[in-house]
Amino acid sequence: MRLPPQSGEWIVRSKPHGFRFEGRGYTGFEGDTIASALWAGGVRVLGHSFKYHRPRGILSAANHDVNALMQAGGTPNVRADATPLQAGMSLTAVNTYGSLERDAGRFLGWFARFLPVGFYYKAFHSKRLFPLWERMFRAMTGLGRVDFSTPRLRTPKRYGFCDVLVVGAGPSGLSAALAAAEQGADVVLVDENARLGGSTHGATELISKVTTHPNIRVFTDTCAAGYYADHWVPLVERDRISKMRARAVVVAAGAYEQPAVFRNNDLPGIMLASAAQRLIRRYAVRPAQRVVVLAANADAYRALADFIDAGIEVAAVIDLREAVPTEQVAVLAARGIPLHAGHAIVEALPAADGKRVAGVKLAPVNTAAPVTEIPCDGILVSVGWAPAAPLLYQAGTKMRYDAGVHQFVPDTLPDGVFACGRVNGVHEPESRLLDGECAGSAAAAHCGFGTMKAISVPAETASPTHPWPIVPHPKGKNFIDFDEDLQLADLENAIQEGFDNIELMKRYSTVGMGPSQGKHSNMNALRVLARATGSTPGEVGTTTARPFFHPVPMSHLAGRGFTPERRTPMHAIHATAGAVWMPAGAWQRPEYYAVAGQSREECIEGEVRAVRHGVGMIDVGTLGKLEIRGPQAAEFLERVYISKYVGLKVGMTRYAVMCDESGVVIDDGVVARLADDHFYFTTTTSGAALIYRELSRWNTLWKLDCGIVNLTGAMAVMNLAGPKAKTVLASLTDADLSFPYLAVREGSVAGVPARLLRVGFVGEWGVEIHVPAEHGAAVWDALMKAGQAHGIRPFGVEAQRLLRLEKGHLIIGQDTDGLTTPGEAALDWAVKMDKPFFVGQRSLKAIAGKPRRQQLVGFMLSADHAGEAPKECHLVIENGDIAGRVTSIAWSPSLSRHIGLAYVQPDIAQAGQKFSIRLSDGSMVTANVVKTPFYDPDNLRQKEAT
């Protein structure tokens, strides 16, 4: 079936590639597609259809032959008509049970009449049986198989920039690119084919001008997958994506040739004339020996020449048009090819095995005249085109139906978007060059390069598209959608059932919803609907064309998938100390430090003990750290926190709670006053970035005389705590450590300037040491060394959680939720309603009168509690109803009791009251409400070093 060398053929005959299909060996050439190589090898059945499992061959050879999807090793749904052949490929058809030869699914064809449009909506739905039917469907459905051993592929993704992006390198695209480049624009030209030229073959002079032009970058084998706002067009290449940002886009995407609809129009051997031309010119493959050409336009007669040159016997030309232009008639006369004008194919005749076409039945259009038969092994169809307009639609182009060319054409184009060539309704070869030059020049001018050339493009003399290439047949099998196996009657029935709107018809019949997204079916479906509803295609309109133009692999979309990670300056030290990490946003924090031979619990308990009885240190560098300076710094804090800061003494700190405008607690931290006009304060780890941004917004609005600096990444922080902490620190600092609880001092630690905040979060004498990040590791090491004698231990997030719980301190986000007010969280003491203003104050005033929904309380389980303890978020149950929930609970080694925090109804929130907690298994546990702190109620330990 391989033809003698064709001029400009794409195959490299010196490079044969062996490959396997359905277990048999074949040989093709470098440059072949899978489909062309198989066709050359005499294979006619490339796959089976989705629903009826009918044999299918090549239809378009233009990347929408969805019936020729193949499994290539681990890769599903490989498009044989567009995928380059590689040596050693092992391929199978996707939609078969068993093999293509013995497809157990063939029986579905016999049941076709049992499966009318939407049949699955109308049956199988008895509540009892549906699961069984569904299992059957799921066994039959789907196309290719995913291979679970496929590794995550990280394909590169890059940004790209250009002045003019030209989509499509056919004649109009080439001439557009050249025109734009000539005017000085930086041009990118993309085409999904391996070579430039589009449907024209050769056009070599223009191509070489384009490829050698310094202003033009060419992307072949590349699909412009969609149009996005501001002229962003992702260019999908074989192994990467370039996200192209253009200043102007020229859509020269051409048109898809459209099939004719007649009985058995899906038999292998029936293909679009353009597909046959591709086989011949690119791959030197003879589509068939003896063909009938179904024509309705000039393109068909141009194609004829190719067929004849390729030595194909053209048995007859059947032309849907009554009046065939004389020059076209002449083409046939010269070669003695019979012409049947005003005729249509009413049926294609299958060969005995039903796996290829063996002849046609034709009859005059719209008459009951006798039918004649012509034997042939191929039918080449050229009856019209549909614009490849998805990008234009996505860009917001208004399209209109042009009855002159029987297609939708751009009516009003968005700013910076241009169209030319077939997609623009221009089909005559010469006109396409002019139209392209015109669009390219306009696009360049739009970007400020040169002025737009005044070029007049002659109107089409005859329509390249037939308005009704559709022939009904009582026995059906006249397919409109080859992806979904939809026949003419299916659409007519859908319309009759009331789905007489293009979108409804699509959804009900699934026309155009297959992998080719309606490239060969939407236009004919639309015509059927228009005729059935007595409206014009223009009135019916088209469905929305969503991205992508062709399906895009997830690996390409995902790219490398950057997931930034933050590390404190002490990260490496923690790692060597055996830290077990837990994620906290972008951070990794030590949950605890593993000790050989000890369980998680033992490790954590050991860390707690170290803090309670000796000394421990935790890295709290993930806290947000902000600095605010200026005459109105205090005023600013006064407005964003619920407590008062104007009166805060220099050298002192104060707990700080932040609400949103509805009075809900969103963050907390500590504010330290370093000078009258200078504060240093912290936020929660998770809140850091957002709080800084929000505070910046407030100050943009308020314009107070102060400036906020974000030091979160610039400062390392460690909390040194425990009865021996003071001793340890004293050995490394010049600062006088007798300063009181909640005070702040500046001094040097291990020779590094530091801010020392006397805090009590964990309930022992403790100090937060803030130093510039570059010194963090050194200071940590020095303190650990100094602490060795005192059995210092680094402690992690879990130990800190427990220590703070013993002190009854809450954690925002764990002991509060999206609706918690300060009052509910037992923070009334911090709320200063007598301030002139703070964010959330007015809302708190509004709800002050209302009864409280819930109240945060501390609770203990009885000392003799045995068995399972409640978990966080177990519910509090009162007389059978939900009365609250546990937010924190832990076994306190210091108190040898289970202690926790819970939200409960106010009427059971008094110390001494009892409530019950329900465990997951339904059993109840009694808890006693107690005052917090649980440990060291008078906070003596954190105030004074012991």
Added chain:
Amino acid sequence: MSAITFENVSRTPRAGVKGPGAAAWLAALDLPVPRAPNTWLPLPGGLIARLGLTEFLVDGSEAAKLAAPLVPGVYPVLRQDTALVLHGARLNELLLETCSVDFRALDLAARPVVLTSMAGVGVTVIPGEEGGMPCCRIWCDGTYGEWFFETLAGVAGELTQPGHPCNQGVTA
């Protein structure tokens, strides 16, 4: 194809300052003050960059000058960022794969400073040219530094592999 060289210059002295009075204060310290936002000027042994409207970064020995007593409307900014200098023929490709800014469109003569996001991390970039090859100086939050360096180095490594999809001349 030549590799991309990475130099970690995080140790060079650095200081920052921001606030409505910052520009005047710097001028009073005899430092040249970039007029336009997001531009920089060279200094003996370093540079001064204007980040946005009222923030400045002094990189190099001159940073010491910022230890001078503050005046109202001037707020010091402790700089602890990771600072990298990247240089090489494939640098532009590296930038295209990690950042949405078109650095080639910038006019280097205008000494631009670019505040953007690279591989998902907020960065300050000063693009330049050296020995006919692109180079740039990048600052990012030090706590992202390690990951940022590893990630960029990883991408750069790929870019030096022949056959890598981004190494075909046509799109370079």
Added chain:
Amino acid sequence: MPWRLLRFALSNKHPEPRMFTRHDQLKPAYDVVIIGGGGHGLAAAYYLARDHGITNVCVLEKGYIGGGNTGRNTTIIRSNYLTPEGVKFYDESVRLWQDLSTDFDLNLFYSNRGHFTLAHTDAALRTSRWRAEVNKHYGIESEVVGPEAVKQAAPMIDLSCGGHAPILGALYHAPGAVARHDAVAWGYGRGADMRGVEIHQRTEVLGIDVVGGKVTGVRTNRGNISTGKVLCAVAGSTPRVLDMVGIRSPIYIHPLQAMVSEPVKPWLDPILVSGSLHVYISQSARGELVMGASLDPYEVQSTRSTFDFPEGLSAHMLDMFPFLSNVKVMRQWAGMADMTPDFAPIMGRTPVEGFYLDGGWGTWGFKATPVCGKTMSYTVAHDRNHDLITGFTLDRFRNFELTGEKGAASVGH
């Protein structure tokens, strides 16, 4: 082979009658006008006619029925919410769902697949337990399970999620299901139509007449109608209709995008949701992977697509399922979501007499379709809020009494 199909086979002419009667003109007056021919509006019409005998009703649809969020969602159905109000409400919805196919004599492909909400942080795990406990309290199957249970249901998942977000556990909700979304609108539409309700497509409401605080009529591009009762069921466009009657609301519109892969042989049975990775995924009866993520981060009143969306979602998909690298995404689309401050809907009577609201549906409207029809038809028929929706009324905001659904909604759909 079911007998229904035999019947199709034995007659050459397709026997099915029109599902929706064509009405060339609007009547001058209706007892009830329903704005919005999506699932909610058609369901309300259906139950008004079926349960309350009110059939002089018209449904006005600007485009085509089911063309809004009904046809754009990812068809997930579940009831494992966080608040008592939410749980009871959605539980009733699931109950109704299970019988709809039979009620309609139309196969909705209601497919019970089981629903996992993956927890990647201890905070998420806590929320999961909170939801599970509340759910169980109201008799709903819902429990916290460990990573091994996730691995069992989806053996091929990468529990470490590429190392970024290890799966610590999940909230498992056995009743979780998916359904063929378009068919829901058609089923309710046909049912309402059969009972005399008029469905008018391509009919746009231009204004609503309010006299003395009371609804008197509706103005459309096809003429004016007088009516005393108007139900607004246009989630995604609610504020525009509320403006017509001068009601202010907290509703703001953010797009929610989704995408679908090429069909592949079924490999994923359950529905998986990851709050941290912003992924939800199920595999349809066609073999397509239906995937969604979180809302777009800013207000937009159009269904435009962005490229950031498939990029981000695919990256997170591959964190969970690296082997999907070669699977191709076929199509992306978007819907417009009515967001509210507390992630709960706004339903029931309003300050304008005779004007009833069914909005604020955020990203949970599809699963509520049947119960909304039930409760809103009751509310309209009796001019009294149905018990199940008293927690969702508009005045909760004026009273600072928000519902606490935020916790549940924040972990996905």
Added chain:
Amino acid sequence: MTCPVNGPRAISEFAYGGEIRPMPDPTTCSDDAWADYVFNRNGSPGVKREWWCHTPSNTWFVAERDTARDVIVRTYLYAGDN
């Protein structure tokens, strides 16, 4: 999106801060008026004045944006309500 200070950037570099809504005087306004300010939104499509922040530089500015078409009309630094 064009930041008034940093120029045109990919939308991914920006954070949305919601519509700019004047706050009623909390000391004088009624509870209802306050609740309206806190919760209610102008949810209909149209050109709105919004807060946007260029996150790499933490620059807050005003964008006038048509939310019906997601088209930015203009951007400028905040200079007080008007």
